Amino acid sequence: MTHPPAQSRAGLLLGIGAFICWGLLPLYLHLLDAVPAVQVLAYRAIFSLLLLVAIVALTGRGRAVLAAARGRTLALLSATALLIAINWLIYIWSVQNGHVLEASLGYFINPLLNVLLGVAVLRERITRVQAVAVAIAAVGVLILAADGGGALWISLVLAVTFGLYGLIRKIVAIDALGGLLIETALLFLPALAVIGWAQAHGQGAFGHDPRLDLLLVLAGAVTAAPLLMFAAAARRLRYATLGLLQYIGPTLQFLEAVLIFGEPLRPIQLASFVLIWSACALYAVAAWRVAPPRAA
Numbered sequence: 001m002t003h004p005p006a007q008s009r010a011g012l013l014l015g016i017g018a019f020i021c022w023g024l025l026p027l028y029l030h031l032l033d034a035v036p037a038v039q040v041l042a043y044r045a046i047f048s049l050l051l052l053v054a055i056v057a058l059t060g061r062g063r064a065v066l067a068a069a070r071g072r073t074l075a076l077l078s079a080t081a082l083l084i085a086i087n088w089l090i091y092i093w094s095v096q097n098g099h100v101l102e103a104s105l106g107y108f109i110n111p112l113l114n115v116l117l118g119v120a121v122l123r124e125r126i127t128r129v130q131a132v133a134v135a136i137a138a139v140g141v142l143i144l145a146a147d148g149g150g151a152l153w154i155s156l157v158l159a160v161t162f163g164l165y166g167l168i169r170k171i172v173a174i175d176a177l178g179g180l181l182i183e184t185a186l187l188f189l190p191a192l193a194v195i196g197w198a199q200a201h202g203q204g205a206f207g208h209d210p211r212l213d214l215l216l217v218l219a220g221a222v223t224a225a226p227l228l229m230f231a232a233a234a235r236r237l238r239y240a241t242l243g244l245l246q247y248i249g250p251t252l253q254f255l256e257a258v259l260i261f262g263e264p265l266r267p268i269q270l271a272s273f274v275l276i277w278s279a280c281a282l283y284a285v286a287a288w289r290v291a292p293p294r295a296a
Contacts, residue, residue, distance in 0.1 A: 011236025014229045015245045021226035023252025026103075028222055029095040030261070031215055035205040037093040039198055040219070042191035043206070044088060047220030049184040055224075056181055065178040074182070076172040080165050081183040087161040094154045100257035101269065102151045105144075106158030107250035108276050112137045112283060113163040121167060133283035140275030147268045176231035180224065244284045 032040050056062050069077060094103040112134050118124035126134075144152045169179060198204040206213055234242060254273070257263040 008236060011233045012241070012245075015233035015237060015242060016248065018226040018229035018233060019245050019248035020252065021222075021229070022249035024256075025091075025222070026095045026100050026253055026256050026261075028215070028218075029092055032092075032212070033096050034212065035216070036198075036203075037089055037096055038194055039205050040092045040216075041085065041089045042194040043216040044092075044219040044223050045085070045184050045187040045191040046195070047217055048223040049181070049188050049220075051220040051224050052177070052181040052184060055228075056177065061178070065174070065181055068174045068178055069182045073173050076168050077174070077179060077182045078186055080168050080172070080179070081186040083161045083165040083168070084183060085187055087158060087165065090154060090157050090161070094151075094158075098261065098263055099151050099154050100253055100261055101263050101265065102154040103158060104250040104253035104257060105273065105276065106155035107162070107253070108247070108273070108280055109137060109141065109155060109159040110162050111246055112276075112279060113159050114166060115283070117163055117167045122170075127286055129286040130283050133279040133286065135279075136282065137276050137279035140272040140279065143268065143275070144272045176227060176234075180227055247280055247284070 029040070035043075056065060091103055094100065115126055115130060115134055119126060141152070141155075144155075169176075172179060174182070195204065195206070199206075206216060233245075258265055
């Protein structure tokens with residue numbers, strides 16, 4: 001049974017909202033240029049945890065989350081916490097150091113990497129058209145690698161960490177809110193240690209500028225809001241629809257890199273992007289055609 005039109009419209013708005021938030025994230029992180037990337041990561045984990053604890057408490061789901069986060073589930077969430085921490089740190093560093101183009105490329109590559117992981121690990125099947133799309137994207141990456149310019153490692157680390165993160169979260173037995181809560185809880189003590197060390201050595205970012213303090217506090221909402229919107233959208237939309245929407249984020253990041261941050265776009269980079277955009281479009285159209293309506 002398909003979703004009612006009202007649910008689909010709500011899902012579409014939530015999905016677009018989530019990906020626009022992710023697409024505009026470099027603008028927010030750019031305001032935190034004065035704060036070392038590792039401290040931004042630490043504050044992001046701490047204030048995300050505080051917000052998520054409040055949401056779970058208000059919804060009365062605390063016991064259910066704690067009951068789910070045991071044994072194998074907790075071990076898998078420990079792995080996803082490490083992967084998302086690496087992903088966040090590299091992303092923050094790339095924005096602060098003028099590599100938003102490479103970061104956006106990573107998130108263009110990620111959906112196609114997810115296809116490979118699905119085939120290799122989950123034994124999923126893909127069509128010939130989808131396989132061609134993955135091959136075209138691989139050519140785009142190889143062109144950049146052969147050129148040796150830019151910082152391709154940023155794109156690859158972001159794509160691989162987020163791809164593995166998504167793969168593990170797909171098989172772990174906990175929902176999006178509970179999983180994110182446990183992940184940020186696992187990062188809490190390391191984050192607190194980072195902040196404590198920085199404050200003790202006079203390098204702490206918090207407490208000197210009210211504007212900066214507010215931006216760091218908002219890191220919790222900036223992190224949690226799009227994830228929660230995405231989770232709600234995923235329950236209301238077909239996977240193929242989400243697959244199309246996910247290119248909103250890296251497209252916005254690409255435009256910001258070139259038009260706002262003034263990052264240079266070399267011809268070889270443009271050629272690689274064109275190949276990867278073509279691959280993404282080809283894959284998305286193929287997925288749209290073959291995906292059945294999701295059950296309600």
